[in-house]
Amino acid sequence: MSGKKLKAVEHPPVTARRQHKADAKAAATHPPPRQRPLTRIQKEKQDIILEAALEVFSVHGFRGSTIDQIAEVAGMSKPNLLYYFPRKEEIHRRLIAALLDTWLAPLRDFDQNGDPFTEIRSYIRRKLEMARDFPRESRLFANEMLQGAPRISEMIEIDLKALVDEKAKILLTWMEQGRLARTDPYHLIFSIWATTQHYADFDVQVRAVLGKGRNGEGRFEDAARYLEQLFMHGLSPKPRMNGSA
Amino acid sequence: MSGKKLKAVEHPPVTARRQHKADAKAAATHPPPRQRPLTRIQKEKQDIILEAALEVFSVHGFRGSTIDQIAEVAGMSKPNLLYYFPRKEEIHRRLIAALLDTWLAPLRDFDQNGDPFTEIRSYIRRKLEMARDFPRESRLFANEMLQGAPRISEMIEIDLKALVDEKAKILLTWMEQGRLARTDPYHLIFSIWATTQHYADFDVQVRAVLGKGRNGEGRFEDAARYLEQLFMHGLSPKPRMNGSA
DNA sequence: GGAAATTTTGACCAGTTGGAAAAATGTTAG
DNA sequence: CTAACATTTTTCCAACTGGTCAAAATTTCC
Missing domain, CATH: 1.10.357.10 (Tetracycline Repressor, domain 2)
Structure with a gap:
């Protein structure tokens, strides 16, 4: 019984293909990934973000975690966080x-x-x-x-x-x-x-x-x-x- | 350094408190959880859904999985799936x-x-x-x-x-x-x-x-x-x- | 001190997501 | 056949999500 075909789960399942209009310009409003050797402040903030991201990703996995959650744990606003890491995947990759x-x-x-x-x-x-x-x-x-x-x-x-x-x-x-x-x-x-x-x-x-x-x-x-x-x-x-x- | 306080992750993290306007009525348009002893067809469909949900939840976890994904794997529309399991959590719990x-x-x-x-x-x-x-x-x-x-x-x-x-x-x-x-x-x-x-x-x-x-x-x-x-x-x-x- | 560069914020967007309502389409017992 | 019930589809919504953007606040450097 149950002749319905059950499709297997794929990986870039629902999101991800939404490329928005980002990356084309890359570093117009986001200076962090510049040629400058990365200020001490930038390093610190990035560390705070990575810390928070570890906290969140380790519990909910990539898809289950949201930038908002990470930003909240890091104690900063979402746009602010995105100023340091233009995309969620980048944080995870790091x-x-x-x-x-x-x-x-x-x-x-x-x-x-x-x-x-x-x-x-x-x-x-x-x-x-x-x-x-x-x-x-x-x-x-x-x-x-x-x-x-x-x-x-x-x-x-x-x-x-x-x-x-x-x-x-x-x-x-x-x-x-x-x-x-x-x-x-x-x-x-x-x-x-x-x-x-x-x-x-x-x-x-x-x-x-x-x-x-x-x-x-x-x-x-x-x-x-x-x-x-x-x-x-x-x-x-x-x-x-x-x-x- | 980094004196910012890092809040810990909580569990019903972002979603979940969105209770919508559900449950108040419960079973107005959803007959499955009725007094009837559960038709054979219902049992079958539920099994298909649970199968699909297992496939999805086991990979992406609860938060990382979506009803749409499950519905797709199960080969039915999202509202149709929700007809059998009025909420996502219920599927997981089962x-x-x-x-x-x-x-x-x-x-x-x-x-x-x-x-x-x-x-x-x-x-x-x-x-x-x-x-x-x-x-x-x-x-x-x-x-x-x-x-x-x-x-x-x-x-x-x-x-x-x-x-x-x-x-x-x-x-x-x-x-x-x-x-x-x-x-x-x-x-x-x-x-x-x-x-x-x-x-x-x-x-x-x-x-x-x-x-x-x-x-x-x-x-x-x-x-x-x-x-x-x-x-x-x-x-x-x-x-x-x-x-x- | 002030201009330039950096960082932060607030408003905003389009796509996703869980779910609701109701109409439409079967199914089935009488 | 048809009324009562079960199932499915269509349409829709509000909250959430990843991300943008310009303006405001702050810091840095001369």
Whole structure:
């Protein structure tokens, strides 16, 4: 039953093709993107706006957020905000760009020459700290992923993939050397991402389930302890003899 | 620097207080929610709408989705859709309600009398299957969480918490019996949720990173194998003597 | 201090969005 | 067949949204 065809959702769904009459002139009434090296005041205001935008975008996603909301959180009028960032997308783009850089830093630091378990442990720890200290960034990222990463598909298909490939190779080497349990390095990385970011992205759920008791900093301490145990034991190379060919 | 106060985002952010002139009459022109036992045709149409709404809401979240989008996906006009669900929120509420029920079923089945490892393994497997077979539901849920679960806070603070408390107790018992590694049962459950749902919520990322190679069904097979290894080894009760007090 | 440049504001616009009303078109039981 | 009911379409609206623009307020630099 229900023979009606259900069309799939597309991405630039309703808005976006409304190009208005902007950009043709670009920088007539908007001096910020000028040749000048960007005043200190401009930098400050932009930071305030980006802060506010992070607050809003991370909760409602791109489409669900409005310039008015961001302007209100930033404590300025909408036209004023638009003076610094002529379009909504630009704000989002800036946030995402800055995010990706910081977000992957811990993985970049993953060191070939280190001890496998030390490296993995400190990676988990750093990711968990990021979830604790930058939950909004984590949610912004999650929001983007949930939506199919329309604005950063290139970034993840190329840069991210390359980085993960590189690190997966390191893990593989360690496994071959018997210093790490033989397993799928990609899924290993996924599981670290998932478990750590969970504490930022599903924060409400975690809080609700843990109740009012263990919820302050302790929450993250416990998580760190648990994850460490899980991964250290789960990945230790068993001296069993059933792996090699 | 930047002494401007940054207001926090509230939830019924901009819209929502626009109550129009609805609800006062309720069911003057909208017969569906009548006393009649709901025709088969009505049921069908509602299902089509809910299907379409799931498609849209799961990607763009509540605020980011529009009735027009849903109507288009459902293959009907907006007023026609509104004939079946007088308001947007109602559609969402219905989806969420149905979701929560199915979503927690695997955890409910967690059996006190089973073998710890069998239970955990099959729980992981079922959750992973759900991520594979119902990714939209997973994303709908994730979207709701990211937004701070404004529409289901009660549900998770009461029902979900109670359920998890109950299962955590079971895990604790097993740990005390030495049948499972002594660890934090709550974070154990979180980590299973996180790792399995990751494959639905961050699907684009997973696909991008894995590349075109291992991506069909194999993706989930590999994930299952990896997670099984991780959790089975990570949670096995080491015969080491360093845990007790 | 004052002209030039920068920043902010207020009024305004066109397109979108959630929803209302009512007319028009089926459907169905008698 | 037709009255009563169910469904769909057309038209319309007010609030919201992203964005413009010119004038006003402020800051900067000589």
